[in-house]
Amino acid sequence: MFNEQQTKLARYTKALGHPVRIYVLQTLAKQTCCYSGDLSEVLPIAKSTLSQHLKELKEAGLIQGEIEAPRIKYCINKASWAEAQDLLKAFFED
Amino acid sequence: MFNEQQTKLARYTKALGHPVRIYVLQTLAKQTCCYSGDLSEVLPIAKSTLSQHLKELKEAGLIQGEIEAPRIKYCINKASWAEAQDLLKAFFED
DNA sequence: ATGACTGTTCGTAAATTTACGAACAAAAGT
DNA sequence: ACTTTTGTTCGTAAATTTACGAACAGTCAT
Known part of the structure; x- marks a missing residue:
């Protein structure tokens, strides 16, 4: 029923x-x-609770964590970030 | 804790x-x-179920319904639509 | 007034989300 | 080895979301 873009967009926006x-x-x-x-x-x-939110963002693909023992360094996943941006741009440019 | 923009952005994206x-x-x-x-x-x-989704979009401010008996004509709420677009634009332009 | 049409609201159920503290695990320093 | 630090996972609870069908409420036409 829903195409890839719609599904992805819903997934990203839900994470946001x-x-x-x-x-x-x-x-x-x-x-x-x-x-x-x-x-x-x-x-x-x-x-x-924060850990759960980070997990959700990770599962949505928007961020990634690098181990820097004993801590974990979280960064934006630039590829997904750009994809979300593009999808939203297209969404609003209808 | 969270400012107006963050709260609004979360509200819009949740609706999306x-x-x-x-x-x-x-x-x-x-x-x-x-x-x-x-x-x-x-x-x-x-x-x-559709009615519920429409209600959510209405409550988020993104759409509005006009009675055109016996039907209801749904339209984008342009002001909120533009606001959501602006907030997202700013969000990605950090 | 009685149907037909449109869409909402109600009642309900299952799944998901949000939140917390406690327990746990991995790694580094003492 | 033991403790400290960092962050996750577990168990749990409350609230919200998603979904459905049935019942309801307007409005229009007959």
């Missing part, structure tokens, strides 16, 4: 659909990358 | 986060407007 995840993505997009702990210090939620 | 709602918005953005029945004929979901 929470203030915490918007904040995380803005932070990662501005500065290159950051650690989970950096976010945890600022955000008014439990570490475990 | 479902294939049915993406489809509806694309349809409304392409053609000027359409009736619930037109969508219902095409979409593989119950009328009542």
